[in-house]
Amino acid sequence: MADDPLIHDPEGGLPRLACIMARLRAPEGGCPWDLEQDFASIAPYTIEEAYEVADAIARQDWDGLKGELGDLLFQSVYHAQMAEEAGYFTLDEVLRGIADKMVARHPHVFGSEVIDSAEAQTEAWEARKARERAAKALTGVLDDVPVGHAGLTRAVKLQNRAARVGFDWPEVGQVVDKIAEEARELTEAAPEDRFEEYGDLLFVMANLARHLDIDPEAALRAANDKFTRRFRAIEAALAAQGRRPEDSDLAEMDALWDAAKAAEKSR
Numbered sequence: 001m002a003d004d005p006l007i008h009d010p011e012g013g014l015p016r017l018a019c020i021m022a023r024l025r026a027p028e029g030g031c032p033w034d035l036e037q038d039f040a041s042i043a044p045y046t047i048e049e050a051y052e053v054a055d056a057i058a059r060q061d062w063d064g065l066k067g068e069l070g071d072l073l074f075q076s077v078y079h080a081q082m083a084e085e086a087g088y089f090t091l092d093e094v095l096r097g098i099a100d101k102m103v104a105r106h107p108h109v110f111g112s113e114v115i116d117s118a119e120a121q122t123e124a125w126e127a128r129k130a131r132e133r134a135a136k137a138l139t140g141v142l143d144d145v146p147v148g149h150a151g152l153t154r155a156v157k158l159q160n161r162a163a164r165v166g167f168d169w170p171e172v173g174q175v176v177d178k179i180a181e182e183a184r185e186l187t188e189a190a191p192e193d194r195f196e197e198y199g200d201l202l203f204v205m206a207n208l209a210r211h212l213d214i215d216p217e218a219a220l221r222a223a224n225d226k227f228t229r230r231f232r233a234i235e236a237a238l239a240a241q242g243r244r245p246e247d248s249d250l251a252e253m254d255a256l257w258d259a260a261k262a263a264e265k266s267r
Helices: 013-024 032-036 039-058 062-086 091-104 118-135 151-164 172-188 191-211 216-239 250-266
Strands: none
Touching (some): 062 091, 151 191, 151 216, 172 191, 191 216
16 A cells, blocks of 8 residues: 655645554554554543643653654544544544634634633633533533543532532631541541542542642642652662662651651752
């Protein structure tokens, strides 16, 4: 099967990428692995690539971000190719749809409407999305909050939706009180109930993040990074003595953790 000349055109841009994707999925001469994939099998890769974009941004790795954005774009092209094969829609329709949506949701940029602050723009954006949901016959407040979001992110989105119709604690202190209540219920729960009670505690923790205007996923990523740095400091300190963590004990490693923490704070 002869390749389309566009595949080898370094200036081909998005059309080139779409052409490459079509070739990978070609029944004759395509890639066996790509031919076996479907929307469900590719979705985890799409989520992973989105996280890798966020990671590159967090590390301020701008050259890496270029590559990660390419990987994420490829995921959109991949899904669009499978959709076209199934007769659902095409990549061009995807591109027209998002362009039309951005123009419609920014009448203060592409029309005569006046919006003079980011807060007002957020309110207008949500109002427009509400009208779009109504047009799609989505009547429930929570109807189109995607189930594929990371758990903490989806919790915040669900809570934000509910808050818009008044279902929310008005003060942060009430959320903190609820956290204490859920933590107590978890410690007192029977083994078969711990899964549910732990989920309840995480859900309220996400609500606290929302009230404090903190992204819980970003906060947890930062905590993961901090844990990684400090544990590596423990490993380095032990390695300087020709030892490994398994040659140590909790008391010693805890002291080395405190030393790593103090060193970070003194910088």
